[in-house]
Amino acid sequence: MKIMENYSLKSLNTFGLKVDAKYFAVVASLDEIKQAGKFADKKAVSLMVLGGGSNVLFRGDFPGLIVRNNLKGISVIDETDDFVFVKVMGGEVWDDFVSFCVGNGWGGVENLSLIPGSVGAVPIQNIGAYGVELKDNFFELEAWFWKTSEMKIFSKNECEFEYRSSIFKKKLKGDVIITSVTFRLNKKPKFKTDYGAIKNELKNINNGKISVNNVRNAIINIRRSKLPDPADLGNAGSFFKNPVVSLVKLSELKTEYPEIVSYQQVDGNYKLAAGWLIDKCGWKGKRVGDSGVHTEQALVLVNYGNATGNEILNLAKEIQKSVFEKFGVILEKEVNVV
Ligand code: EPU
Numbered sequence: 001m002k003i004m005e006n007y008s009l010k011s012l013n014t015f016g017l018k019v020d021a022k023y024f025a026v027v028a029s030l031d032e033i034k035q036a037g038k039f040a041d042k043k044a045v046s047l048m049v050l051g052g053g054s055n056v057l058f059r060g061d062f063p064g065l066i067v068r069n070n071l072k073g074i075s076v077i078d079e080t081d082d083f084v085f086v087k088v089m090g091g092e093v094w095d096d097f098v099s100f101c102v103g104n105g106w107g108g109v110e111n112l113s114l115i116p117g118s119v120g121a122v123p124i125q126n127i128g129a130y131g132v133e134l135k136d137n138f139f140e141l142e143a144w145f146w147k148t149s150e151m152k153i154f155s156k157n158e159c160e161f162e163y164r165s166s167i168f169k170k171k172l173k174g175d176v177i178i179t180s181v182t183f184r185l186n187k188k189p190k191f192k193t194d195y196g197a198i199k200n201e202l203k204n205i206n207n208g209k210i211s212v213n214n215v216r217n218a219i220i221n222i223r224r225s226k227l228p229d230p231a232d233l234g235n236a237g238s239f240f241k242n243p244v245v246s247l248v249k250l251s252e253l254k255t256e257y258p259e260i261v262s263y264q265q266v267d268g269n270y271k272l273a274a275g276w277l278i279d280k281c282g283w284k285g286k287r288v289g290d291s292g293v294h295t296e297q298a299l300v301l302v303n304y305g306n307a308t309g310n311e312i313l314n315l316a317k318e319i320q321k322s323v324f325e326k327f328g329v330i331l332e333k334e335v336n337v338v
Helices: 030-043 094-103 196-204 212-226 247-256 274-280 309-327
Strands: 003-008 020-027 047-050 062-069 074-079 083-089 138-145 150-155 176-186 234-238 262-264 270-272 291-293 300-303
Touching: 020 030, 030 047, 030 062, 030 176, 062 176, 094 212, 196 212, 247 270, 270 274, 274 309, 291 309, 300 309
Parallel strands: 020 062, 047 062
Antiparallel strands: 003 020, 074 083, 083 176, 138 150, 138 176, 234 300, 262 270, 291 300
């Protein structure tokens, strides 16, 4: 395994930030993972795993070892009349895996089409879109602990999945590399098309006939119309989480803003659409230097070319400040700031 020095991460983070890693290695086997761990120990530097680099904001050069997960492979490990259990290695591209499932007619992940990133990264923040979260079809994962040099299998409960979070973003942050994820997919797909936009889009595809392939295509069309492609415009998807407030707080807000967008949660609280709050503060489409707020979706911050991580972070702080001043609501970052 080759360790590169002062390696540019520009093409490896979807914000397109021009930062370097002091050391950089690509791991494609457990043996290489072990070597990378030993190298970081020997140099006494921190180690960070990078998947697709689609949920990270670098404030500057990374002074330690960046490990790129390149473990590849997809295999069916078990099957019943209704389900298929598919094990995917952490270095696979998430959307290639979704496309593979859809190609086989297996249901479960089609609503998560086109989300950038690698398979090893998706459980960390329990990716979600259009009414489906990763945890809904998750079975188990394998993770290698850097410090103790051991592999552990995590069941769904042990992952402590939450809205855009898991144990790997909290208690075990930075402790592991996720080597594989096993999904339980449906051979008799049950579709989730409650999002109005999906139903509308499906009408344009094959006269609304529902299939995993048609739902995937509908999702792809919706995402392309709203979210910028990182290949054209640097971004990391939603920059903030949708905040959750009590019914009392929602009622207060509703008296002044009857049109506020909210969704009831199982615990009786309400999730607010952060994009709406930011939009209402007048940020949509605003540009500060080369950092900006996307013109079609105010929840997405973008890099027009030469923005630095700190410039994007300053813009984020301004947005958080104005949302708090106007609505009394705290916006929490979804993106991992390094
Ligand atoms: N809205 C506005 N103005 C905006 C943006 C949104 O008024 O500039 C309103 C919309 O009209 C809509 C509501 O806010 O009524 C919600 O917007 P949208 O459906 O686009 O979804 P979101 O809540 O902003 C979440 C996820 C996305 C995911 C979509 C679809 C989070 C933080 N984001 O966005 O995930 O694709 O729902 O399910 O939960 C990501 O995590 O990176 C991501 C893109």
